Amino acid sequence: MNMAALVGTALLAFGLYSTTAASADEAPVRAHDMPGMEDMPAMDAIAGDSLYQLPMMLTSAEGRTFKLAELRGRPLLITMFYSHCTSVCPLLTAQLQHLTRQLAPAERHQVRVLMVSFDTARDTPEVLRAFKAEHHIQGANWLITRAPASDVRALAAALGIQYRELADHSFNHSAVLSVTDREGTVRARTSQLSGSDASFLAAVRAQLAVADAKP
Amino acid sequence: MRAAAFLAILCTVALADPAADRLPVGPGDFVSVLPSGAVEQRIHVERFSLDRRPVTNAQFLAFVVSHPRWQRGQTPALFADTDYLSHWAGPVRLGDNAQADQPVTRVSWFAARAYCEAAGGRLPTWYEWEYAAAADEHRADARTDPTWREKILDWYARPASHPLTVVGQDPANFYGIQDLHGLIWEWVEDFNALIVSGDSRDQGDPDKLKFCGAGALSLKDKDNFAVLMRIAFLSALEARSSARSLGFRCAAGVSP
Numbered sequence: 316m317n318m319a320a321l322v323g324t325a326l327l328a329f330g331l332y333s334t335t336a337a338s339a340d341e342a343p344v345r346a347h348d349m350p351g352m353e354d355m356p357a358m359d360a361i362a363g364d365s366l367y368q369l370p371m372m373l374t375s376a377e378g379r380t381f382k383l384a385e386l387r388g389r390p391l392l393i394t395m396f397y398s399h400c401t402s403v404c405p406l407l408t409a410q411l412q413h414l415t416r417q418l419a420p421a422e423r424h425q426v427r428v429l430m431v432s433f434d435t436a437r438d439t440p441e442v443l444r445a446f447k448a449e450h451h452i453q454g455a456n457w458l459i460t461r462a463p464a465s466d467v468r469a470l471a472a473a474l475g476i477q478y479r480e481l482a483d484h485s486f487n488h489s490a491v492l493s494v495t496d497r498e499g500t501v502r503a504r505t506s507q508l509s510g511s512d513a514s515f516l517a518a519v520r521a522q523l524a525v526a527d528a529k530p
Numbered sequence: 531m532r533a534a535a536f537l538a539i540l541c542t543v544a545l546a547d548p549a550a551d552r553l554p555v556g557p558g559d560f561v562s563v564l565p566s567g568a569v570e571q572r573i574h575v576e577r578f579s580l581d582r583r584p585v586t587n588a589q590f591l592a593f594v595v596s597h598p599r600w601q602r603g604q605t606p607a608l609f610a611d612t613d614y615l616s617h618w619a620g621p622v623r624l625g626d627n628a629q630a631d632q633p634v635t636r637v638s639w640f641a642a643r644a645y646c647e648a649a650g651g652r653l654p655t656w657y658e659w660e661y662a663a664a665a666d667e668h669r670a671d672a673r674t675d676p677t678w679r680e681k682i683l684d685w686y687a688r689p690a691s692h693p694l695t696v697v698g699q700d701p702a703n704f705y706g707i708q709d710l711h712g713l714i715w716e717w718v719e720d721f722n723a724l725i726v727s728g729d730s731r732d733q734g735d736p737d738k739l740k741f742c743g744a745g746a747l748s749l750k751d752k753d754n755f756a757v758l759m760r761i762a763f764l765s766a767l768e769a770r771s772s773a774r775s776l777g778f779r780c781a782a783g784v785s786p
Contacts, residue, residue, distance in 0.1 A: 366608065368606045479724075
């Protein structure tokens with residue numbers, strides 16, 4: 316093969332690559348779709364270690380689809396679960412509720428709580444709504460969500476959460492609760508599922524204080 | 531001259547179109563070393579295709595040239611640690627410590643995944659990898675053969691400082707695939723599904739609290755030590771980690 320043909324082949328290969336890259340372009344941010352997002356500050360570049368680097372779309376129990384990065388601007392409590400889970404997940408949910416109850420009302424409204432399901436087959440918005448009702452989850456700052464399987468795997472990877480679906484459609488998973496700063500960088504984690512975790516609560520409060528200090 | 535050399539590398543890569551060098555594997559059923567739940571189940575693997583060889587430095591270089599986001603120094607810290615491609619001479623230059631035909635290593639899971647997506651595929655799942663790697667040169671499943679097991683184990687006895695050979699030195703297995711054993715560790719899509727406790731003998735109640743569900747920790751087939759070591763290695767990784775002997779290959783086909 317002569318040089319011109321080689322170059323042509325090379326260019327072809329790169330043409331292919333760039334097409335793939337273009338298709339990965341993210342959907343525009345729709346901040347107004349989210350409660351409490353109107354006051355979001357102007358966007359700077361996303362921090363390199365921020366979860367908001369993940370180009371991930373979530374669908375809430377209410378059926379609203381939004382980009383993970385739209386949650387930027389407030390501290391985020393984040394965990395992963397599945398609604399058919401009978402052992403660890405109820406504890407995880409209860410621990411999240413216990414944690415937010417320890418915050419002052421003003422603090423409580425500043426923090427967002429995001430739960431993302433592993434169970435992409437069964438956790439439809441309808442099932443997630445039933446989960447919310449069963450656990451008395453109220454308030455627009457609680458987001459009980461599902462996402463495409465590939466994105467769920469990537470989010471778990473970013474959060475250091477391990478999970479695996481078993482033959483009976485239950486999941487093995489590690490229980491990890493993380494708090495991010497307003498820019499999406501994880502600042503603290505806990506695996507404590509009962510009682511008060513003072514150091515994690517302090518970390519959440521610290522992130523709220525940082526968020527408050529900004530205009 | 532530098533431009534010419536650069537072009538030469540690009541052309542080599544383009545000629546070895548990665549997607550064209552994927553070979554069919556399966557469908558089939560097998561018993562994985564991973565437990566599938568309370569009751570032992572045969573795992574069904576759908577037909578998929580797997581790269582004949584691990585992804586090389588040259589192939590990965592072509593990828594980062596066309597995807598600057600994945601160049602060393604450009605990749606967000608969420609997706610790669612500071613060791614990412616640190617043996618390359620520069621962000622888009624291999625240099626003396628990275629031969630074109632050596633498998634690319636020091637790549638994170640996120641980077642490996644992005645490469646496979648750009649190459650029209652995805653990372654194999656653990657079951658797919660394990661299924662393909664159960665074969666020797668003549669049999670689809672050679673795992674019960676003590677001679678074969680020992681041959682694989684030999685690799686683990688080699689010192690870590692041993693330089694990586696170029697890809698494709700290994701005899702092709704039953705499917706025509708090479709280097710599944712004996713060259714590098716390989717990322718799989720569900721590396722974070724390989725839940726193993728630090729001590730696999732420790733399967734008491736404390737773990738029930740840490741992991742939701744049954745059968746998280748006990749690994750079957752303790753004789754298949756080489757594969758168990760792989761699981762232990764992968765399960766200890768973070769997605770942004772990179773390691774000197776950790777590379778990958780891509781697969782294609784319906785995701786299980």
